Amino acid sequence: MAYPTVRLRRLRKTAGIRSLVRETVLTVDDFIMPIFVTHGEGIKNPIGSMPGVYHFSLDKLDEEADAIVELGLKSVIVFGVPSEKDEVGSSGYDSNGIVQQAIRRLKARHPELVVIADTCLCQFTDHGHCGMVHVHEVNGQSVGEVDNDASLALLAKTAVAQAEAGADIIAPSNMMDGFVTAIRQGLDEAGYTDVPIMSYSVKYASAFYGPFRDAVHSTPQFGDRKTYQMDPANAREALREAEADVAEGADMLMVKPALAYMDIIRTLKEQYDLPVVAYNVSGEYSMVKAAAMQGWIDERAVVSEMLLGMKRAGADLIITYFAKDMASWLK
Template sequence: MSFPITRHRRLRGTAGIRGMVRETVLNVLDFIQPIFVTYGTGVKNEIGSMPGVYHFSLDTLKAEVDEIASLGIPAVLLFGIPETKDAIGSSGFAEDGIVQEATRLIKQWYPELLVVADTCLCEFTDHGHCGMVHTHTVDGVVHGDVINDASLELLTRTAVSQARAGADIIAPSNMMDGFVQAIRSGLDENGFEHVPIMSYSVKYASAFYGPFREAADSAPQFGNRKTYQMDPANLREAIREADSDVLEGADMLMVKPALAYLDVIRTIRDQFDLPLVAYNVSGEYSMVKAAAQQGWIDEQAVVLEMLTGMKRAGADIIITYFAKDAARWLRG
């Protein structure tokens, strides 16, 4: 009788030995919890397509932030739903805008908790695009596209107002060309040279953002985002995007979404040395929630497996709506 030469099962026999040879370990210090803030009082409304995720008004926000901080999660990512929207998204860069107000409060409550500000205009524009648009109407149908360079100026104002309110990290998600350079100069000119930029370098035009657009009320009113967000089919282009962000002064790179783009995460990790962020987006969250509610999957096991996969693919940091749950589960 012949025996197998190699017995891989020797290192799988007990929890103790599996733990000892484990290559990838999730850590609560890697998580960023997104939060949606809105106007009003006493608001804590669950988002229909994202069970367990809420809109908070400034007066209900404290309890949520208390919980995040007590779990040891080091950072939050803020999204704002403004009272009014207009063509240029001016409530996105108002000194008393909802994100700015929430930032000031959180920094007052928890000076050590990192506030990451998503720098984009789609939540604040009435047309739902990520910058200023040119439109024309043909047979009653509106067509239009985002004007790159004019939008850079508005996005820079947004980033500077977020930094002024106390944001620790600026995370531009708008996918205009030159946005890192524009925002870096704006921050530097205004005395925020120490504030890092976490660039959404590689952001695909993805159907996985669907639930977020309900949550942020930011679905484009005409057209789509394919003229500025990337084609899901492209990988080499991701390297070009990341390359220009590095040259323009980005401090961290991001790949978004995560689950269907693990090869992109791996490629960016192998080609660049900057800290790499994976965004486990809204649609990835909602799919898991829906299947778990049906009793079709084990939510905890699936979530930890997904997050481990993102880290194994090369992500250092994960933005996830599961951050609080995962932090709890990791504590055992």
């Protein structure tokens, strides 16, 4: 049958009818709020390229955690900005590192809050790469190369230190081959068999990360990350990455970034029965904020539509710097 018997506009006639037949709904339970923690006291410093996002010292973390919980958000992901960096990122796996201190403080104040630890070395290495760097000579020039296998032990050590501090979920973002196996083995051997891994399974070498790298001072000091993060042109490769992580014991699969990779989110949702996480990254956030500040767009409407699109594509959870805004708007 077709028009005039079929009139698709009948189910759009009123707000009440549209609400009844709405297929996808955002709730406060969908969102994970990123937090940036740093050393010092009395620090709540704005991140210039990310309006509304701050660096917090531990004493200021309580205020932020209280606000997050009051809005009804259930989860945060913690990123650390250490006072010192070295070639192996040792402050990342230091039991008294900034991330570990933040996890303990968050769990002590709000035990019910799900605290996720980003597990990578780029924030803690002086070279800004996500693993150990092996330097060798090529035509008389010193060339740095990220050493995949040597990095795995340090990443596992970092994950265990985070679990010991009380992290509910480990979220490794380093994109080394075999990182889920190494971290799962490390956690299990340390007695943390029940701590799940939210794997950054499909992480692209994206231009959308710029503001984040400003926030954690992790811009690579040489080269780029294209030898271990994915080529934005590739989709089938995403299935191979996800398949490897599933086989190695990942409990959740993440796609990062989200906005330009809706097809990848949908593909993972259709292929695997694990929860799919979308990371609405810093560049996606900052573009919307900048346009809204100029009065060019309706921020609330654009953010709601953007995040709705990610969920419609298949995301079960969304890491987003808009989490607090969305929670407030939904209230």
